[in-house]
Amino acid sequence: MDIDWPLLTGLIGLCGVGLLLAYSASGGDARALHSQGARILISLLLLGVASQVPAPWLHRLAAPAYLLTVLLLVLVEAIGAIGQGAQRWLELGPLRFQPSELAKLAVPMMVARYLSDRPLPPTLRDVAASAALALLPVVLIAAQPDLGTALLVTAAGMSVLFLAGLGWRLIGLFGALAAATAPLLWFYGMRDYQRQRVLTLFDPERDPLGSGYHIIQSKIAIGSGGFYGKGWLEGTQTRLHFLPESATDFVFAVFGEEFGLLGAIGLLLLYGFIIGRAMHIASQASDGYGRLLGGGLVCTFFVYVLVNIGMVSGILPVVGVPLPLVSYGGTSMVTLMLGFGMLMSIRGHRKLWPA
Known part of the structure; x- marks a missing residue:
């Protein structure tokens, strides 16, 4: 088994932090500790399985995985289970899962395959086709509604485009289009509670017991931790x-309240080490597909961290993105570990990859 041990050590360290916080946030409930521990073991097992998949198979599986994901997202829209005001889940007997999580892997796989089979940097036509491949699942996910996951899937697809050598002129054009369509998105594409989250970002005290409650209490917790934490x-x-x-x-x-600024810096350094090590692995792939896929997966992980810490700190709107490998729960953890397993597959099989 060809495992990148420095990267795996960093991932296990993050999971260990998650175990500590699962126990703490649950008020010392051992059941939460056991449940999170079981999820970690399953996720690590899946990482090991994914790391043994021959790297060329990832290229071949990209289209089937993408088509399956789109089909499942359409099924969610038609017959998906509703919970907490959102229609995001499919139920297969006792199994309940979110197909949108698969899009975080399927979209970078498909966009990387499309671009790696063509000359780089991409032409305007290739950019448009790649954007369409990424935006189809994004539109289906946003309709659930699930703005946080839609944001992460968008980042996954666009990061692959950027790593493929997207020119700054086209980046500027995308930025201008985004700015031009922002009013339409605000009035016609966002629901009332989503607009309220954006307004709360700028003035959470306008509704301290309602929409601003989460972020006010979060900032109080982080600030009360001081330098060393409680x-x-x-x-x-x-x-x-x-x-x-x-x-x-x-x-x-x-975490900020219990371990303070010093602990928060240490956690950020651990994230930085994982991202740096993973990007190094992606850069060493001997094939364009491996580099694009690996880089896209790493960038998605980075956006995960950025968005969660940004929203908890009050500098980004609350969009429901968990802190990767630390937040309690299993769906996101499984997806992320599968992504890191794919990255290790690219590393372990790079000598067998066709030039």
């Missing part, structure tokens, strides 16, 4: 249940 299991915002979603989306606030 200590593990000693966070009052969590223990007194002031901080909502403390085990999932806002787990970084729990």
Whole structure:
């Protein structure tokens, strides 16, 4: 088994932080610890399986994986289960899962395949085709609605385009188009609660007991940790249940309160090490597809971290993105570990990859 041990060590370290916080955020409930531990073991097992998939197979599986993902997203729209006001899940007997999570892998796989089979840097036609491949699942996911996952899938596809050598003129054109369509998105593409989240970003105190409550309590928790933190299991915002979603989306606030600025810097350094090591692996791939896919997966992981910490700190709107490999839950963890397993496959089989 060809495993990149420095990267795996970093990932296990993050999972260990997640175990500590699962126990703390649940108020010392051992069941949460056991449940999160089981998810970690399953995710690591899937990482090991994915790392043994021959790298050329990833290229061949890209189109089937993409088509299956789109089909499942259409089925969600037609017969998906509804929960918490959103239609995001498919139920197959006792199994309940979110097909949108598959898009985080299928979209970079498909866009990387399309671009790697053509001359680089991409032409305007190739850019348009790649953007269409990425935006089809994004539109289906946004309709669920799931703005956070739609953002991550967009980042996955666009990062592959950027790594393929997208020119700055085209980047500027995309930026201008985004700015021009922003008013249409605001008035016709966003729901009331989504617009409220954006307004809350600029003035959370306008509704301190309603839409601004999450972010106000989150910033109080982070600030009260000071430099060294209050200590593990000693966070009052969590223990007194002031901080909502403390085990999932806002787990970084729990970490900041208990381990302080010093601990937060250490956690960011650990994320930085994982991202740097993973990008190094992607850059060493001997084939364009491996480099584009690996780089796209790493960029998606980076956006995960950026968006979660940004929203918890009050500098980005709340969009429901978990802190990768630390937040309580299994679906996101499985997807991320499969992505890192694919990255290790690219590393371990690079000598067998056709030139």
